[in-house]
Amino acid sequence: MKLEDAKQQFINSWGAFGTQWGINRTMAQIHALLLISTAPITQDDVMEQLSISRGNVNMNIRDLIGWGLVERVIVSGERKEYFIADKNIWKVATQIIKERKKRELDPMLKLLSQLGNIDDKKEKDAKEFLTVVSDIKKLGSHADTLLDLMVKAEENKFISGVLKIFN
Amino acid sequence: MKLEDAKQQFINSWGAFGTQWGINRTMAQIHALLLISTAPITQDDVMEQLSISRGNVNMNIRDLIGWGLVERVIVSGERKEYFIADKNIWKVATQIIKERKKRELDPMLKLLSQLGNIDDKKEKDAKEFLTVVSDIKKLGSHADTLLDLMVKAEENKFISGVLKIFN
DNA sequence: TTTAATTTTCATTATTTACTGAAAGTTCAA
DNA sequence: TTGAACTTTCAGTAAATAATGAAAATTAAA
Numbered sequence: 001m002k003l004e005d006a007k008q009q010f011i012n013s014w015g016a017f018g019t020q021w022g023i024n025r026t027m028a029q030i031h032a033l034l035l036i037s038t039a040p041i042t043q044d045d046v047m048e049q050l051s052i053s054r055g056n057v058n059m060n061i062r063d064l065i066g067w068g069l070v071e072r073v074i075v076s077g078e079r080k081e082y083f084i085a086d087k088n089i090w091k092v093a094t095q096i097i098k099e100r101k102k103r104e105l106d107p108m109l110k111l112l113s114q115l116g117n118i119d120d121k122k123e124k125d126a127k128e129f130l131t132v133v134s135d136i137k138k139l140g141s142h143a144d145t146l147l148d149l150m151v152k153a154e155e156n157k158f159i160s161g162v163l164k165i166f167n
Numbered sequence: 168m169k170l171e172d173a174k175q176q177f178i179n180s181w182g183a184f185g186t187q188w189g190i191n192r193t194m195a196q197i198h199a200l201l202l203i204s205t206a207p208i209t210q211d212d213v214m215e216q217l218s219i220s221r222g223n224v225n226m227n228i229r230d231l232i233g234w235g236l237v238e239r240v241i242v243s244g245e246r247k248e249y250f251i252a253d254k255n256i257w258k259v260a261t262q263i264i265k266e267r268k269k270r271e272l273d274p275m276l277k278l279l280s281q282l283g284n285i286d287d288k289k290e291k292d293a294k295e296f297l298t299v300v301s302d303i304k305k306l307g308s309h310a311d312t313l314l315d316l317m318v319k320a321e322e323n324k325f326i327s328g329v330l331k332i333f334n
Numbered sequence: 335t336t337t338a339a340t341t342t343t344c345a346t347t348a349t350t351t352a353c354t355g356a357a358a359g360t361t362c363a364a
Numbered sequence: 365t366t367g368a369a370c371t372t373t374c375a376g377t378a379a380a381t382a383a384t385g386a387a388a389a390t391t392a393a394a
Contacts (some may be wrong), residue, residue, distance in 0.1 A: 003293050006282045010300065013278050020271055022189040022249075024352065036296050043371080053354045058372060079362080079369060089302040093310075111180050121203050125172050133177065135256040146317055149333055153256055153313075159333055160317045166316055166326055191382065210341080220384045225342060246339060246392075 034085035201252035
């Protein structure tokens with residue numbers, strides 16, 4: 001397989017993969033493109049490589065910056081803005097985890113706490129409902145712990161080693 | 168807050184939450200409804216409670232069954248089919264994890280393996296590309312390990328205990 | 335068997351989500 | 365301080381996704 005074909009396939013598949021996880025296709029593709037670009041690239045480069053409009057590129061790059069996955073770089077002597085993605089895949093993963101936790105898991109846990117405050121907690125129906133809500137909260141906290149552990153495992157050889165024992 | 172309001176809010180939020188994770192809103196809502204239903208319910212019950220069409224209910228329930236989250240039950244003396252969801256939230260979580268692994272992570276890892284087979288592996292560009300691909304593969308395997316661990320932790324008090332140490 | 339109850343399918347329609355491109359905004363060299 | 369280079373915004377449009385509902389298929393009681 002030719003390198004260029006492999007790159008193209010990587011970009012396409014990354015896009016498709018993202019879609020399944022609620023990330024828009026183009027955003028995932030731009031991220032993929034940046035991940036495999038050896039040098040910083042401009043909005044125009046992205047437009048050309050992915051055949052998409054300027055507005056689309058601009059908005060999605062901004063989102064990627066918001067996710068902490070991409071940053072602007074200044075190339076001296078150049079007027080245009082250039083962009084790069086962090087190539088450390090582990091950092092990418094932990095960044096995504098952190099953001100999704102903050103944006104989605106935390107609000108969900110907060111909501112579940114509110115739902116715990118119902119009248120007539122002793123009704124049979126109410127009890128069952130409260131059990132489900134409380135179990136989901138516990139699961140959320142558990143996931144939280146495990147995600148933190150995942151982050152720590154990368155930074156800490158000891159933890160990483162202990163985890164491997166159970167593998 | 169009234170129990171009925173809380174239930175309704177739970178269903179709506181669960182739907183919204185699902186959307187963010189690439190699960191269609193209605194499917195998530197039906198799952199939520201089943202999670203908090205004390206007795207088995209029919210397609211007609213779902214239609215009424217969520218104000219959606221018969222076809223919609225039918226297709227989404229079938230999907231939920233495909234995910235291993237819902238099952239048909241027969242109520243003796245009744246012609247209609249009834250449905251229930253597993254209320255054990257931990258089982259729900261591990262089931263979703265298993266399915267997403269099988270449907271998404273595994274194919275992605277397979278693809279990445281294929282992308283490793285490029286010509287001219289010694290080109291500078293090629294090397295960088297291969298590094299990214301290989302790193303993502305490693306991350307995938309790592310996630311795999313951790314997800315398995317998450318499943319085991321529920322079944323095994325010892326593992327669960329060790330994990331808590333690092334918390 | 336018949337036939338009425340129930341489930342399933344899927345072409346059509348509706349909704350949601352994403353993209354375009356031109357206009358407005360910003361920046362900075364001259 | 366002008367204006368060319370570049371970035372950002374967003375109304376309108378396109379594409380993707382989900383829902384409807386009526387017809388076909390299936391099931392099982394009579």
